Amino acid sequence: MLELVHISKNYNPGSVNELCLFKDFNFKVNDGDFVSVVGSNGSGKTSMLNIICGSIDVDGGKILINGQDISRQKDFVRQRRIGRVYQDPSKGTCPAMTILENMSLAENKGKPYNLGRGVNKARIEGYREMLRPLNLGLEDKMGVQVGSLSGGQRQALALLMATMTPIDFLILDEHTAALDPKTAEIIMELTDRVVKEKGVTTIMVTHNLRYAVEYGNRLIMMHEGNVILDKAGEEKRTVNTEEIMGIFNRISVECGN
Amino acid sequence: MALLLSVLEQGMIYGILALGVYITYKILDFPDLTVDGSFPFGAALTVRLISDLGVPAILTLPIAFLGGALVGMCTGLIHVKLKVRDLLSGIIMMTGLYTVNLWGAGTGYVPIFNKESIFDNQVLNSIFPSFLTNFKNVIIIFVITMIAKYLLDWYMSTKSGFLLRAVGDNDTIVTSLGVDKGLVKIVGLSIANGLVSLSGCIYAQQQRCFEISIGTGAVVIGLASVIIGTSLFKKITFFRVTASVIIGSILYKACVALAMFAGIDANAIKLITAVLFLIILVISMDRKKVKSC
Numbered sequence: 001m002l003e004l005v006h007i008s009k010n011y012n013p014g015s016v017n018e019l020c021l022f023k024d025f026n027f028k029v030n031d032g033d034f035v036s037v038v039g040s041n042g043s044g045k046t047s048m049l050n051i052i053c054g055s056i057d058v059d060g061g062k063i064l065i066n067g068q069d070i071s072r073q074k075d076f077v078r079q080r081r082i083g084r085v086y087q088d089p090s091k092g093t094c095p096a097m098t099i100l101e102n103m104s105l106a107e108n109k110g111k112p113y114n115l116g117r118g119v120n121k122a123r124i125e126g127y128r129e130m131l132r133p134l135n136l137g138l139e140d141k142m143g144v145q146v147g148s149l150s151g152g153q154r155q156a157l158a159l160l161m162a163t164m165t166p167i168d169f170l171i172l173d174e175h176t177a178a179l180d181p182k183t184a185e186i187i188m189e190l191t192d193r194v195v196k197e198k199g200v201t202t203i204m205v206t207h208n209l210r211y212a213v214e215y216g217n218r219l220i221m222m223h224e225g226n227v228i229l230d231k232a233g234e235e236k237r238t239v240n241t242e243e244i245m246g247i248f249n250r251i252s253v254e255c256g257n
Numbered sequence: 258m259a260l261l262l263s264v265l266e267q268g269m270i271y272g273i274l275a276l277g278v279y280i281t282y283k284i285l286d287f288p289d290l291t292v293d294g295s296f297p298f299g300a301a302l303t304v305r306l307i308s309d310l311g312v313p314a315i316l317t318l319p320i321a322f323l324g325g326a327l328v329g330m331c332t333g334l335i336h337v338k339l340k341v342r343d344l345l346s347g348i349i350m351m352t353g354l355y356t357v358n359l360w361g362a363g364t365g366y367v368p369i370f371n372k373e374s375i376f377d378n379q380v381l382n383s384i385f386p387s388f389l390t391n392f393k394n395v396i397i398i399f400v401i402t403m404i405a406k407y408l409l410d411w412y413m414s415t416k417s418g419f420l421l422r423a424v425g426d427n428d429t430i431v432t433s434l435g436v437d438k439g440l441v442k443i444v445g446l447s448i449a450n451g452l453v454s455l456s457g458c459i460y461a462q463q464q465r466c467f468e469i470s471i472g473t474g475a476v477v478i479g480l481a482s483v484i485i486g487t488s489l490f491k492k493i494t495f496f497r498v499t500a501s502v503i504i505g506s507i508l509y510k511a512c513v514a515l516a517m518f519a520g521i522d523a524n525a526i527k528l529i530t531a532v533l534f535l536i537i538l539v540i541s542m543d544r545k546k547v548k549s550c
Binding site for chain 1: 431
């Protein structure tokens with residue numbers, strides 16, 4: 001279980017640009033949940049993910065995983081149990097390294113990076129088996145540098161790499177936003193399959209309301225650093241895109257955009 | 258013949274330095290000016306070890322590497338822990354090392370003509386066939402350079418080496434893998450400066466002296482070698498990139514030798530170095546532009 005308790009976060013404290021994003025923010029994710037997070041720009045969605053992953057520090061409050069406070073842990077320590085896929089497809093992979101090398105790197109997560117051989121040749125067939133269901137032809141490109149792949153191919157690989165090792169949380173930060181509609185659809189289906197297969201607790205930030213409604217078992221909407229809508233279980237199943245769109249438009253009009 | 262041998266010897270010695278610069282410049286994307294200090298650091302350490310402490314010549318090689326690695330670690334710590342910008346970290350270390358090197362060697366010029374060296378010691382002289390005497394230096398340098406190259410190739414294929422490549426490529430992913438990216442950078446800088454210092458160690462023994470001024474422009478020579486090597490042999494997959502860098506260094510030394518041979522004043526060598534580097538830089542940029550069009 002992941003809990004954010006009494007989180008407060010100010011940007012540029014003490015200057016004229018001071019911005020209070022979170023003030024006594026509370027949020028809880030149960031094990032096995034697949035939470036979709038929607039909200040306008042600046043509502044705090046990505047900041048929330050960054051706070052969980054340790055990419056930004058909080059000014060106050062606690063981040064609890066199964067009751068243990070991790071808010072003082074360094075980002076790289078926290079991310080040992082977190083898999084993260086970014087909006088930018090180039091962030092989740094190493095462009096100058098081959099698919100094989102990237103997957104070898106990812107598979108070693110959680111184990112020491114010592115002087116053992118970087119690529120385990122015995123695993124190549126296993127990697128191919130993981131790539132084959134993507135239907136992107138990546139299994140025949142093991143020796144190709146990732147930088148020469150398309151955005152969709154890279155994002156599929158990034159998703160696969162983020163979930164190769166046992167993790168407690170999967171964090172998806174608008175991971176389909178930079179892709180064309182068709183590729184986004186493929187990546188979204190792949191995401192759903194991976195999440196169901198591994199049963200991993202997932203938080204997905206998205207601007208696509210349809211994805212938020214279609215996928216996952218819980219939907220939240222954020223606005224100015226607060227959760228203003230939280231639908232789970234049966235409520236979530238019956239919600240439709242128009243309804244969410246309506247609420248979304250109303251709050252957007254309220255703040256003048 | 259003597260000229261060719263001298264080009265090969267110097268080219269391979271600086272080739273080891275270029276391997277170090279390759280790690281920082283190409284892999285870590287870190288413009289490391291520490292090199293101007295760590296190259297003479299290796300030389301200063303070596304003359305001190307040989308002339309004052311009587312250490313067997315062969316041991317100067319690993320000691321110089323470790324000494325250089327320590328220097329690189331300091332640059333890394335300044336950059337990562339004290340959050341000083343990459344270029345400035347190198348400049349701070351380079352400036353500080355000037356004094357350290359003077360202290361280490363004693364003065365700005367220390368000859369070791371009548372001392373044993375890796376090129377001239379009892380064990381070597383007794384086993385080395387006499388008909389190869391003229392090629393003794395070049396053979397020894399070749400062997401050491403190849404050992405350095407293959408060790409680096411091996412390291413780059415390990416898990417730790419993979420992380421080093423990843424951190425220069427996309428450091429976000431290193432954090433995602435649960436590893437401290439700062440630590441990886443420190444390791445990379447240590448290995449790089451270890452190689453540079455090793456190169457200085459061999460250089461001092463080949464020249465049979467230490468001179469404080471050898472550090473000036475060392476990083477430029479390294480960069481030029483890396484850029485020549487990597488842009489010239491981009492298409493040839495037969496060579497590993499480490500081999501291209503060493504060949505780049507030999508070609509660079511050949512260019513300088515040609516300039517000297519053509520009768521340019523020996524005092525102008527640093528100017529030639531700088532101008533040659535500029536030319537190489539501009540040419541390699543042009544190639545890039547054509548490609549991207």
